Each structure stands twice: as structure tokens, then as C-alpha cells.
Amino acid sequence: MRACHDVRLHPRRRHREVRPAGDQARRHPRHGRVAAAGPCRGQGQGDGNGPDRPDDRRRGSRARRPRRPHRPGRRSGRGSVEDRRGDRGDGPARRPRQQGDGERRLRDAAGAGRAVRAPAVQRPVRDRGPEGRHGRFHREAARKLEGPLMARIAFIGLGNMGGGMAANLAKAGHDVRAFDLSAEALDRAKAAGCLPADSAAAACDGAEVVVTMLPAGTPVASVYDESVLTAAPRTAILIDCSTIPVATARAVADRAAAQGFTMVDAPVSGGIAAANAGTLTFMVGGSAEAFGRAEPFLDVMGKAVIHAGGAGAGQAAKICNNMLLGATMVATCESFALAEKLGLDLQTYYDIASQASGQSWSMTSYCPVPGVGPETPADRDYQGGFAAALMLKDLRLAMDAAAGTSADTPMGARAAELYQRFVDDGNAATDFSGIIRMLKG
Numbered sequence: 001m002r003a004c005h006d007v008r009l010h011p012r013r014r015h016r017e018v019r020p021a022g023d024q025a026r027r028h029p030r031h032g033r034v035a036a037a038g039p040c041r042g043q044g045q046g047d048g049n050g051p052d053r054p055d056d057r058r059r060g061s062r063a064r065r066p067r068r069p070h071r072p073g074r075r076s077g078r079g080s081v082e083d084r085r086g087d088r089g090d091g092p093a094r095r096p097r098q099q100g101d102g103e104r105r106l107r108d109a110a111g112a113g114r115a116v117r118a119p120a121v122q123r124p125v126r127d128r129g130p131e132g133r134h135g136r137f138h139r140e141a142a143r144k145l146e147g148p149l150m151a152r153i154a155f156i157g158l159g160n161m162g163g164g165m166a167a168n169l170a171k172a173g174h175d176v177r178a179f180d181l182s183a184e185a186l187d188r189a190k191a192a193g194c195l196p197a198d199s200a201a202a203a204c205d206g207a208e209v210v211v212t213m214l215p216a217g218t219p220v221a222s223v224y225d226e227s228v229l230t231a232a233p234r235t236a237i238l239i240d241c242s243t244i245p246v247a248t249a250r251a252v253a254d255r256a257a258a259q260g261f262t263m264v265d266a267p268v269s270g271g272i273a274a275a276n277a278g279t280l281t282f283m284v285g286g287s288a289e290a291f292g293r294a295e296p297f298l299d300v301m302g303k304a305v306i307h308a309g310g311a312g313a314g315q316a317a318k319i320c321n322n323m324l325l326g327a328t329m330v331a332t333c334e335s336f337a338l339a340e341k342l343g344l345d346l347q348t349y350y351d352i353a354s355q356a357s358g359q360s361w362s363m364t365s366y367c368p369v370p371g372v373g374p375e376t377p378a379d380r381d382y383q384g385g386f387a388a389a390l391m392l393k394d395l396r397l398a399m400d401a402a403a404g405t406s407a408d409t410p411m412g413a414r415a416a417e418l419y420q421r422f423v424d425d426g427n428a429a430t431d432f433s434g435i436i437r438m439l440k441g
Contacts, residue, residue, distance in 0.1 A: 150175070151209050152177065152206060152207050152208050152209070153176045153207060153208070153210075153211060154210045155177070155212075156211070158182070158188070159182075159185065160272045161241075161272060162213030163188055163275075164275035164277075165301045166192065166194050166211075167189070167276070168300055174300075176195065177195050177197045179200050179202070200228065201230065204227060204231040209237050209239065210228050210238045212224070214240075214242045217244035220242050220244050220252060221248060221251070224255070234259070234261060237262050237294055237297075239264055239298070240263070241266050242267065243268075243393070243394060244315060244397075247312075249265040249312045253265065253285075262286075263290060264285060264291060264311075265284070265285040265286065265311065266285070266298060267283055267314050268283075272384060275301075279302065280301055282302045282306065283317040284307050285309055285315060285316070316401070319394055319397045323394070323412040325362065326412070326416070326419060327415040328361070329366070329415075329433060330414075330435060333368050333439050336349070336369050336436060337440045340440075346369050347372050350367065366385075367433075368433035376433065377433060378434075382430045382433060383430070385432070385433070387429050387430070388429075389423055389429065391419055392419040392420060419432070422435045
């Protein structure tokens with residue numbers, strides 16, 4: 001074996017076989033790159049300057065590549081492309097070209113081929129990724145980064161629900177032009193930061209968004225035909241938050257689409273307290289494009305904004321939900337009335353039923369018994385909350401839809417009969433949980 005080689009066992013060879021150390025690859029201790037070994041090269045050669053050797057320009061583990069014999073010496077300056085290509089071995093190893101550290105590589109127009117660094121792009125904007133079921137958290141993060149979109153909003157209908165909804169839009173910084181037939185409602189809206197308008201058409205003039213919150217299908221159709229579709233710009237997004245028949249919602253949406261508007265039906269769940277607090281649930285019907293345009297404004301007024309499907313789907317979801325709510329409230333009131341007659345302490349019964357299979361929202365979140373469970377309208381003599389007349393309206397809508405589709409809904413029908421009787425007894429403005437009084441007799 002030649003003297004310039006250091007003989008040692010090589011770990012990748014079988015036992016007792018030897019390999020010159022100079023024939024092994026060496027890893028630089030600082031940057032970790034591997035230098036391929038050459039024949040007859042002593043250990044330590046080619047991996048940087050040593051204390052006893054002059055500067056030989058052998059940087060790191062990259063040994064200097066010999067120049068071809070026919071090449072002239074290196075000229076001063078950058079030289080030609082071919083010259084630079086031949087001298088690549090002289091310089092240090094270049095960093096691999098890759099995107100990193102949250103930055104983008106751009107080409108500088110002033111100097112072709114020269115890479116420059118652009119400012120870092122925040123990750124939720126650069127790569128939002130999959131958004132999950134409703135994507136609410138990703139969308140909220142993106143809007144926080146991109147800034148709020150302030151818009152001119154026409155809000156028509158400032159009743160118990162609409163007043164709080166309009167106030168939350170104004171609180172978020174939107175320019176809200178509000179209209180209602182009630183002067184008192186207009187005064188409350190003005191105090192909440194809205195600008196009162198003289199008419200529905202005046203509110204819609206120049207609006208980017210139109211929101212309506214009206215008591216029934218007939219006024220909704222009238223306001224859209226006579227004011228909204230004639231006064232609002234075609235670029236406005238139309239949002240109807242009223243609870244109306246599915247057929248009416250689809251008919252109004254069709255007329256709006258025929259005139260070039262984008263519209264959604266977005267009825268709500270949650271009651272007056274949720275409207276004031278901005279924690280409503282919106283069930284939205286319309287195209288995906290329409291939903292995307294309406295969602296940022298609905299987010300301001302609600303805690304959940306769910307796309308239910310095409311035009312009218314929001315109304316369909318709302319009446320099905322409220323039919324279930326009406327029936328379960330009646331059943332909850334019946335169970336408390338029976339428990340009391342059987343001698344059970346009502347707080348004890350609540351503690352059991354709220355953690356057993358009979359648990360429901362009507363039991364745990366809206367208990368119809370005063371002093372039991374969380375605070376509800378029952379603790380305020382059944383005032384405020386969701387009026388029995390409105391529950392009856394929703395149950396009637398559900399029964400009409402069931403008749404139109406030949407659906408069998410015996411529990412919903414019985415709940416509608418009971419609430420009709422309760423309202424007829426003079427309890428239209430009483431909270432719908434007050435029906436427990438009638439059931440107790």
C-alpha cells in the first residue's frame with residue numbers, strides 16, 4: 001500500500017478488509033458537506049487550509065478542480081460565461097436555490113437574472129390550506145390580516161331583531177342607512193350609530209349591501225319589488241333575514257336574479273338577546289358565490305353562518321328547526337308539569353333530566369320553570385325572548401310546507417294547535433315557553 005495512504009478498517013467493507021483513508025469520503029466539521037476522495041490524496045488534503053499550509057483556496061470540502069490545459073489564465077473581471085463556468089470550483093459552495101423563511105424570490109426587472117428578496121408574506125394569506133367543514137377560523141384569520149371591508153349598507157326593518165342587527169353592523173364600522181315605519185325604531189337606530197333614511201328606496205340608493213328583516217312574506221315581496229330592485233345598484237348583494245315561506249323566498253330570488261342582482265335568504269335563530277349580542281345563527285340559501293359575498297357581513301351579526309344550499313334552503317332549514325323547537329318546548333313543559341304533580345322537586349328533576357336521555361335545548365338553555373337552570377324569560381314572568389305569536393307563525397309555515405310536500409308531521413301539527421290556543425287566549429306577546437302555564441291548567 002502506498003505510503004501516502006492511512007490504512008484503517010472501513011465500516012462498509014467486510015471484516016478484515018481495509019481501505020485507504022484517503023479513499024474515503026470526508027465530512028467537513030463546520031458545514032457538514034461531504035467531499036469525495038480522490039486517488040493518492042493524503043488525509044487532510046483538499047478540505048481547507050491548515051495552520052502549516054498557505055492559502056490554497058481550497059474552501060471547505062471542495063477541492064480545486066484543475067484547469068483544462070488549453071485554457072488561458074483567469075482574466076480580471078467577470079469574463080465570459082464559459083470562463084466563469086470553468087472556474088466554478090474556485091468559489092465556495094452555493095446555497096441551494098429554494099424558497100424559505102417565509103419569503104418569495106422575485107426577479108428584479110432592473111437586472112435580469114438577479115434574484116432579490118421580497119417582503120415576507122404572512123402564512124394565512126400565502127397558503128390558507130383546506131378550510132374544514134365551514135372554514136370559519138381560516139376565513140376569520142384571513143379577514144384579520146387583510147383588514148375589514150367597510151361598506152355602505154341599507155338595513156330595512158328595525159324591529160326587535162333588526163334593531164340589534166343593524167346596531168352591530170354600525171358598531172363594526174359600516175355605513176348603515178336604516179329605515180323602518182316606526183319613528184321610535186329609527187331613533188334607536190340613530191342612537192346606535194345608524195343614519196336614518198326617509199324611505200326604503202332612499203336607504204338602498206348607492207348601497208353595496210341591502211339587508212331586510214321583515215315580519216312576513218308579503219311585506220318582503222312588496223319591499224323588494226317596489227324599493228330594493230328599483231333603487232339599489234345591480235352590484236349590491238341582497239340579504240333577506242326574514243322568516244318567510246320557502247316558495248316566496250325562491251320567487252323573490254328569481255326576480256332579483258332576472259334583474260342582475262345576487263341574493264341570499266338568511267333567516268336567523270337565537271332570539272332578541274342573540275341579535276343584540278351579535279351571536280345569531282344564520283342559515284343561508286343561495287349560490288356559493290352569493291354566500292361568499294354575504295358571509296363577511298353576516299359574520300358581524302352572528303356566531304355561526306352556515307350555507308344550507310340553493311335559493312330557499314335557508315328558509316327550509318329555519319322552519320324545520322323551529323318546528324322541532326316548538327314540539328320539544330311543549331314536551332319539556334309537559335314533563336315539568338307531570339313531575340310537579342308527582343311530587344318531585346323541580347330543581348332536582350332538572351338536575352336529573354338535564355344530564356339524562358331526555359336532555360334538550362329547551363330543557364338546559366331555555367328552561368320554562370322560574371328559578372331553575374340558567375336565567376331565561378321564565379325568570380322575567382315570560383316577557384322578552386321569543387314571542388308565542390312568532391313561534392306560531394313558524395309552525396304554520398312548517399305545516400304549509402309539509403302539506404305542499406305531502407310530509408307527515410303529527411308532532412308539529414299538535415304543537416301548532418297548542419300554540420294557536422295559547423295565542424288566542426291573549427298570550428301573543430308572551431314568550432313561547434310560557435305555554436307551561438296553559439298546560440298546568
